[in-house]
Amino acid sequence: MQARSVAGEAARNLVTGTTRALWWALAFVVLVGGLAVADARVLVRVWQDADAFRSAGAAVQTLASEREQVVDGTRCQALSGVAGLTGAGALRPGAPVRAASMPSSDLTVWEVTPGVLDLLTTTARPVRTATGTTTGGLWLADDLAAALGASAGDELVIDDGRVRVAGVYTWPDDGRDRVLAYAAVVAVPATGTFERCWAGAWPVDDDAAGLLYSATSPGADDLRLGQLNSTRGSGYDLSGLVDARPTAVAPAAAAAVGLVLGYLAVRTRRLELASALHARVPKPFLTWQHLLEAGCWLAAALSVTAAATGVAALVGSPGPYLGTWATAGMAAGTGAAATLIGTLVGVLTTREKHLFRYFKER
Template sequence: MIISEEVSEELAVEAGSTLVVDGDNARVSEVYKYPVDGRRAELEYAVLLPTIDTSHFDQCWAATWPVPDNIASLVRTAIAVDAASDSQVDIGQLNSALGPSFDGEELLRGRITSAAPLVALGGTFVIAAGGVIRRRTELASALHAGVRRVDLLAQLLVESCLTLIIGASVAVAVATAATADRNAADATSVLQSSAIILVGGLVGYLVGCLITSVTCVREAGLFRYFKEK
């Protein structure tokens, strides 16, 4: 016997207890929760008994995820072949509070974080550009001392890569920890989305660093940079 949480509270019984039903003892094997969240209410206060009865039932329930487009047709295959032609068949959802259908792909495209890769790209571009501008006195001094620009760019690239390796390691560790308790499919989707954001951040940082060092650092501006600093 399986009873709802409301029945359990009303009768003060729990899983493992025994109830007398029609003069016979019935063991409560499980207590199920049935929250009031928009779902049909007939199982909110109910007692369920598993059966091997092969006669006709008045309801057929189907649980599926994701929900196929032809779910209504599939459910109709449970209708008895000898049912009267004028029999009324109602098909509905257990819980329709969130609408009659679910378009996961559309919700994914319209999520608030869909622009996260672009935000990461733009944000890291600005951070990298700001870092180069703060160092332009140092960089212009190196050019004035005879360091070739290509060597200076190589130095900045190596420094940026080291910074990005540290940042990427932290991001991967956080994403892995956040998906540790999820199933494989969900974890894979979350990690893929995180990887796209991470790539956007890496590209933005490298591009911001290189473009700013080329366009905003001039040997001729060394003394101006020094005065502004």
């Protein structure tokens, strides 16, 4: 028999409903697609927890000396280029200033190198940023900005003139060090000595955090290494949590489900198959026919599953969309491959000599 005959028979079975394509496709979407969507949502939850960990400043390692300024600003800032660290910068207390709109108290000022402003964008969630670079002007904590009635881009009148408000950042009371709460931050060149050195390490690496000691002066003592926020634990093993997620078995489970679906899709038509074999239809013809039929309804089911998994991987996810979608989509891929294998097994295990038994069991 020719390939055109095989394709024609498969098309007729699909059109007439003999294949029951709609029902098998629906079963695939519900069972295998459900596993893929569930895996996507678990992965999104892992990314959300990781984002909350970083947003709280728990991934920022700190080195501080309360007695004197022993941190070399240049060396601390240079840690930004070290593998394992996502950014680094130094801080030191600046001269307090007094704003005209709050003349009764001085404003706490911290001088920071540009790397600290980069860390603020990932841990302090800037709520308003003036147009331009992060250099020049003051960054205000949101509570202080509200008290001063100032917004990003405004000019603030202080005791020695006017200064531009470069941005406003949030500094919630979530367990993080309160050093930048209700404070003004100004960027300065990374020259001279500072009191503190901060560095973001993601994924969290205790060994990378130890590099902060290289930014201090020789013989410096009374140094404290810690986290900006220790309330969320000392580490976050992102890769370990992804590997240990409860839906990590979704591809294997989807393969088992697909194998059963493909086998059942053929076994429910075993009388038809045995009759065709009795009529001297070659088994290779029947094998390719059923594979084509299964491939058609699988293509439709995979399209719906891929779309649903894509939506599940996108909604509320702060992590990499394509990576989440591809990882969760492995369940759909293995399920589809197993369905074709199940179809093949179903055809190959159907025997012409069992025709009478199939007839009695119908």
